[in-house]
Amino acid sequence: MKEVLWCNNCLNMSTRPRITFDKRGWCNACQWMQEKKNIDWNAREEELRKILNQHRSQIGGFDCVVPVSGGKDGSYVSYKLKHEYGLNLLTATVKPPLSLDLGDKNLNNFLNSGYDHIHITPGYEAMRILNKTGFIEMGFPYYGWLTAIMTAVIRTALNMNISLIFYGESGEVEYGGSSETKNTAIYDIEYMKRVYLSGGYQKVLKKSGLNESELYFFMFPSEKDFENKKVSFAHWSYFENWDSYRNYLVAKEHCGLEEAEVSNTGTFTNFSQNDQALYSLHAYMMYLKLGFGRATQDAGIEIRRGAMTREQALNLVNLYDGHYPEEYIQTYLEYYDMSQSEFDLVIDHWANKELFKKINGRWEPVFTIK
Amino acid sequence: MGASIHYKVMRAPKVTLIDYGIGNLWSVVSAIKYLGAQVDLISDPEKISRASILLLPGLGSFRKGMEALKDTGIDKAILRAVNDNDARILGICMGMQLMGSYGSEDGGAMGLGLIPNRVERFTKEELKGNKIPHVGFNTVNFSDRKGLFKDFPKSSDFYFTHSYRMLLEKRNGIHATCVYGEEFLAAFEVGNICGTQFHPEKSQTNGLLLLRNFLQG
């Protein structure tokens, strides 16, 4: 078995795609956390103002699009852009399949706190087929939705002549992946296509058997669609020190965000990813493929923001990581129209055999976190 | 490990915990049971006077405590047990205070007089800026490391919670002191009469060790 390492500061695993470690054994997310202390955030804020001014609508239309789910991050970015920078923003949600009550409630609360909004619902069946295909072909249970939150939003921005889309954080930069865009304020569609949909995109679309009109919301606009228009993308995390816990506190205070009454499965937090049932499966698949799950991710955030030590985090990760989403299995089977054994075959296929061993029908880790 | 513990092979000691309607008895019971001894909550003065090991707990005001002892006749029972029948007694916190000659709290009252010391409130001058009540762990210094204080280092931390304390006017037998602004009597053992101002049942392993010593004596 290839040697597996854990970051000496947080608990990020070497199995994570595009992760790197420095001489201290600190992963790039932790290194970035330190680098951020020395960044001239004032200068970056200046850049933000310039970019916002460039993209402000001259005709009283919308200045930018902010994809939101009703969760803490989108709510935070929207709140800042509207109340601090006076932007006329259009928030956009791509309706998730199997949405949860709490998620629906949070989205409503967010909207009721006063934002223009467009709700995009890609065809249920097309979404379902893409999700199922993604699950089987790539081990990504909601691949269709992951695609649509980019493609459908881009199409909408294009169709409404809005030239800027604001995302929250660059997950790659903040949590341990490619550091490519850590110094990039604004970028174009080519980058998006390359990183986020590397590898599987064409394959899944083809395998789905869906035709072009069914796939409208799942495809990037073509050159022709763009005509003379341009859509740019930015991550809020470039312009302000990204702190997802701070986002949670602001969303709670100003956008009506509510938490779940119990801990979310596979972790110890209760205030994020409350919008859809498939997230738990997504987290579980990540665990089986890479060896770490939601608790590890959340622990990393807590450690980097100074709320707990690595030793404390270890206790929590050992207790909660890698939870099998028992409570949703029936829901998944019905949604995918699969039998338990078909479902299990997919799980078995994607489990990393170097990290896990099947004992009594469940994949158990053969490693111990050091 | 079991073979190397030195203890007298005897029947588990039977403790009579005096129940006069005052005090958190539950924790004391818990501690004694933890040590493997037997404990009964007794309110009958007759039984109390015939007991061989007595524990006197206490909570609240000195005056109310003495009233409760008098009303139930337990005050006389304790004196009979200790003076006539040679019973061994440990007073805890206010229980220790009640064994003194006089307590000024809440209007004042005479104590059981088992030891001659009086109980007074810490004064502002004595406290030297410390807060009242004296609550928390504090260091206790032992005059001798035997009897009640066997197997302890020179000083140990115990849990206190009180605003009144026994004066150091007379130091009989072996005793322990504590400093809170000024030195006061923290514990003593005079013949068969023992007392601790601190709560041994709330003082972690230090407290359990002291209780063991009391029961072994």
Added chain:
Amino acid sequence: MLKKRVIFTLLYDNGSFMLSRNFRLQKVGDLQWLKKNYNFSKLSFSIDELVILDVTRTERDRKKFLNHVRALSEECFIPIAAGGGVRDVEFAHSLVNNGADKIVINSLVGQSIETIRNIVAELGSQCVVASIDAKKVKNEYMVYTENGTLQQSFSLQEWLDKLTEIPVGEVYLNSIDRDGTGQGYQKELIEFIPVDFQLPIILSGGAGKYQHFIEGLESKKVDAVATAHLFNFIGNSLEDSRIALLKEGYNLAKWDVNNFESIKDIFSPAEKSSK
């Protein structure tokens, strides 16, 4: 010398133990969960005191709570403070009879000083801890009662003055802003405490790791630090925290933890022989 204290607080809601995030509760587990993950008899040897608060948001089942207090106090040889919904002297007595050494009151301060005086008269002021939940509103600290939902018209200063008049034994000062955040204690709140405040202060709200305890312990105004963070201090964490603090020279009580096992059942050789 009087030691400072490290206190662990358990938040109880109708049979479950909770994590509080700015006073919103997250269910974590029941007594079984607590016993398994906190190994209570061992845990109590790493802390100075235990506080158990009934923060039930629905109707309180007092009997059930009392049973939990009793269960938690077994084999736990440290002071235990219990409270939550204390409205009369009888319940204060019930808590004492079920293992509590101190009673914690909160909303009662805003409802009936008379009842508090009665409790103090019966149990002694050192048995009464007044817990205050404070939040920064504009530039002032305001007091909230009823599980942080009812804003009082009194400011924190006025509230503190009331408490010294009664008097109660100690003050448990909790920051609603920092509650459950793991951001450390609120420095401003520490600064707010009057320099010559007469009652011992237990500081709470925001501790996530032992380094945060240091912020409280270093202040002359703070006599004890508390945390209710059920996740962060799981497993050996409280024990490790204490060892680290003692090693760094902080003024905490010491006792020989190893004695614990050897002293158990010392008077009952029959039980011992099974070892």
